[in-house]
Amino acid sequence: MAWLLIILGLIIVYAALNFFSQRKLMKVLTEEEFKAGYRKAQLIDVREQDEYEGGHILGSRNIPLSQLRQRYKEIRNDQPVYLYCQNTVRSGRAAQLLKKKGYTNLNTLKGGFKQWTGKIKTKK
Numbered sequence: 001m002a003w004l005l006i007i008l009g010l011i012i013v014y015a016a017l018n019f020f021s022q023r024k025l026m027k028v029l030t031e032e033e034f035k036a037g038y039r040k041a042q043l044i045d046v047r048e049q050d051e052y053e054g055g056h057i058l059g060s061r062n063i064p065l066s067q068l069r070q071r072y073k074e075i076r077n078d079q080p081v082y083l084y085c086q087n088t089v090r091s092g093r094a095a096q097l098l099k100k101k102g103y104t105n106l107n108t109l110k111g112g113f114k115q116w117t118g119k120i121k122t123k124k
Contacts, residue, residue: 026083026095026106034082034109035118041080041105046094047113053123057084057116065090072101080105087112 029037043060045052052062063071065085075081081103083091091108098106109116 025099026092026108028088028110029082029107030110031115031117034084034107037080037107038082041082041107042075043082044075044084044094045113046083046085046090051086055113055120055122057113058119058121060084065094068094068097072098075103077101077103080107082107082109084109084116085112086114 039059043057045056045060045062046065046068048064048066049062056062063074081098083094083106085091088108088111095106095108
């Protein structure tokens with residue numbers, strides 16, 4: 001039983017360290033801050049295609065996290081990158097990958113798409 005608590009504790013510590021390291025890689029923007037800058041940046045939706053087609057922020061490009069390793073070169077590294085997903089978990093992982101590839105100006109939408117109240121477009 002004690003080993004189970006140790007493993008659970010290690011998992012919690014790992015998750016916390018991962019969370020805080022992601023926050024150092026990217027700036028978490030409120031919706032107002034996000035709206036103020038995303039038209040001058042590359043707006044990337046890292047959700048899967050079916051989620052994107054169900055509704056996305058107007059002007060965004062869909063590069064799912066599952067495809068980002070192969071498609072990251074589609075994103076310019078000399079311009080700000082605004083990432084979003086459903087709730088910021090995948091955008092954090094995307095920021096980690098992009099940081100390793102040399103991207104520096106990484107931003108994410110606080111609360112993700114589920115908190116977005118601005119204009120959206122649907123394909124369905």
